Amino acid sequence: MKKVKVAILGFGTVGQGVYRILIEKRSQLKQMLGVDLEVAKILVSNPNKPRPHAAKELLTNQIEEILDIPNLDVVFEAIVGEEPAYQYLDRLIEKGCNVITANKVMFSKHGKSLQEKAAKHGVQVGFEATVAGGVPVIKTMDNLLRVNKVQRIQGILNGTSNYILTQMRGRGMAFEEALEDAQKLGYAEADPYNDISGQDAFRKLMILSELAFKEQPDWKDVKVQGINEITSQQVKEATEKGMRYRHIAVVQKNYKTGEVHATVRPELIDQSHPLYSIEEVNNAVAIEADLLGTVTLVGPGAGMLPTASAMVEDYGDMLTKTKNVISI
Amino acid sequence: MKKVKVAILGFGTVGQGVYRILIEKRSQLKQMLGVDLEVAKILVSNPNKPRPHAAKELLTNQIEEILDIPNLDVVFEAIVGEEPAYQYLDRLIEKGCNVITANKVMFSKHGKSLQEKAAKHGVQVGFEATVAGGVPVIKTMDNLLRVNKVQRIQGILNGTSNYILTQMRGRGMAFEEALEDAQKLGYAEADPYNDISGQDAFRKLMILSELAFKEQPDWKDVKVQGINEITSQQVKEATEKGMRYRHIAVVQKNYKTGEVHATVRPELIDQSHPLYSIEEVNNAVAIEADLLGTVTLVGPGAGMLPTASAMVEDYGDMLTKTKNVISI
Structure with missing residues (x-):
């Protein structure tokens, strides 16, 4: 089964929820999505803060380390505020990475330009979680x-x-x-x-x-x-x-x-x-x-799991779309 | 723009609704779906009954005439009852045609077998309209x-x-x-x-x-x-x-x-x-x-337009899916 590399940007409530779902539901996701999702990196502001749920070697505070991951398929972005979230996603899209965001402050302002850029680079943008959490x-x-x-x-x-x-x-x-x-x-x-x-x-x-x-x-x-x-x-x-x-x-x-x-x-x-x-x-x-x-x-x-579920569902939806860059 | 041939099976309230949407919204649908939908035939029980809204030459009471349409891409089925709806769809799927149904009596019994057959023949089955009309x-x-x-x-x-x-x-x-x-x-x-x-x-x-x-x-x-x-x-x-x-x-x-x-x-x-x-x-x-x-x-x-809209939306959804047999 094809392995898919994933990064999470921001590790507050929603970012942790995404991580939990990817870990705890790994076998259901394999079966339903047809791919094996593997968390390659998590962007945090302080990688030295103890986090009981995530291995220390996954954590980084350097966006460059995320941009350098070879064949990174998708990032789940749950940072608060407009910047640096926007420039991160902009650069990731340029590198051919699909992006899924829960960041309404950023997306209400920059959503259009991210989507236009994504179309140009043949990737997709998921934003279900920016509005009304788990409600589709x-x-x-x-x-x-x-x-x-x-x-x-x-x-x-x-x-x-x-x-x-x-x-x-x-x-x-x-x-x-x-x-x-x-x-x-x-x-x-x-x-x-x-x-x-x-x-x-x-x-x-x-x-x-x-x-x-x-x-x-x-x-x-x-x-x-x-x-x-x-x-x-x-x-x-x-x-x-x-x-x-x-x-x-x-x-x-x-x-x-x-x-x-x-x-x-x-x-x-x-x-x-x-x-x-x-x-x-x-x-x-x-x-x-x-x-x-x-x-x-x-x-x-709102809430950890409903919002995070909406983000992972976005990825499931991307995988069914013709424009998707991943060949399963 | 690619022309797509469509047939409608059953011309009661819902079938007429589908026809109305395909005619009245033709230009919006072209723009949104990227294809031009053309109604090739409508299956009715009595083709001689006067119907003010559909040209007489579109009407037939012979399923064979529908099965014989070259490159028929999709049928919208809104017949009442299990048979002959099931055998019609079964034969259409075998011919490589996508099917979209509003027929809950038929689909509650035969949905599984239609979907299995569709998977084998590389086509899709839409059934949003079988449950709760226009509610997705x-x-x-x-x-x-x-x-x-x-x-x-x-x-x-x-x-x-x-x-x-x-x-x-x-x-x-x-x-x-x-x-x-x-x-x-x-x-x-x-x-x-x-x-x-x-x-x-x-x-x-x-x-x-x-x-x-x-x-x-x-x-x-x-x-x-x-x-x-x-x-x-x-x-x-x-x-x-x-x-x-x-x-x-x-x-x-x-x-x-x-x-x-x-x-x-x-x-x-x-x-x-x-x-x-x-x-x-x-x-x-x-x-x-x-x-x-x-x-x-x-x-x-329920209702003509909500149910018919759900059926046409099903087709829009099919067009975005990788499994879709139509190459746009």
Whole structure:
């Protein structure tokens, strides 16, 4: 069976999840993918930090060591932030390596140029994990777009915000109290700014816009509002009317004017809305298409194993595609 | 651009939907799929019946005329019932033709043998439209199965039953009244037996079982119960407790014993159940997998355009696969 060399860039929660799946599921993956995946290197910032789960000789802090691996087939990138992730992937693609990323901050900005470069070099880019973790939004959209026109996408794209809103309603908590609770449970970062300000959902929405409409609205025209100004009094009043606050990211295209318009903000919705029932840390995306109508996908929007699974599934998908550079 | 010859078998609602999409979306499909799809023949039972939307010279009631089309690339099959659909597809595959079906009665029984035959002849079988219409359950499962083990699948697989239960709760209707309403709106057939007895959901569940577990439980061991015995009094009492009746098809595998177990019946569920909020004629499938957790897909489970779109999407997917016999 053909051996495939793999590298992992970044070894936080998601990178470790990818490693765990590649090790623990090695025999299932062999059977399902028809190749034997072997982790050749892992890029970390500090290779001397003790890591109980990965052999020390796999670790490096030098991207050159990864670029020098002969016949490297694919990298799984789970670094936080735009740089150096973008330049790493750019150079890897140039060397003929497939790339799979979970990095929404980087991909919302550089996704288009990475994909164009990949097409030129005959490799593929997987980015399912950049939006909604383990929920297969990207592949579903990719597929339906072959036949449908997408008119609008509405999503609950930040699990932390949804968790906080759920607790404020269900347990009558104040915003700060619910946030603290989310932090205790590991749903929110120590610095929760990106989540509760709407910035995290905004970046994911831009990735969906690029895929559905081949363009993004001008970022400065998008009104981005978080959940931090919602009071428990407002939540109580909404509940009494049978309504719910949801933090919803929306992007839609007006096919007459060609204009793509997006908003990210808390919205007060009733039972008839497809995102009304999405609770706790779940993410959900409702895609409205001309032939299919509204298809809604719901599931875990984050977490080690769901996100890492989405990345390994991306590789499985690549292996079935004609453009794939690996000959099995 | 390469021309691709297509035939449609069966010209009821779904067959007409496929035809409409191929005609009305011809230029989008050219652009997205990279081929020009041309309908060569349509198999109908009575070619003399006036059909305003399709040219008379396309119609035939002779399968031989379809089998004789040179370089026929794909057939879209939307015939009702097991035979002659199965033998038609079997013969077409033998001739090297890709097949795409919406026929759950046929496919739940013969899917495995059609797929084995297709593998031998280097062609592909698409069956997304056999389960939950336009909701991409098959592709999602296919993809996640490369990395995950599926433990359980729960689905609302019959839109008519779900519509009736929704009306009984929301509008206080009796079963018969809600059924009549569904028939008026075209959601239920004149003979609603397959829908309300659970048989329709059962066949779809068996297709999901085959895909997820590579096997089906013995059909005679599956308890299949419809919604026809639920009274409006029972629905009222459930509503008072915050519970809802849903007609749920479940299949699960016990990986210790290897046993696959399925039931199809009305269940009383509470708010925490992923299918609690699925209303009206929607279908939904909740897939529980070892890495991803629970992913739920919701959308239109039937209807001309959603189902037909799923079939044409299947063809788009085939074109990206390495096994595809068409060289573009």
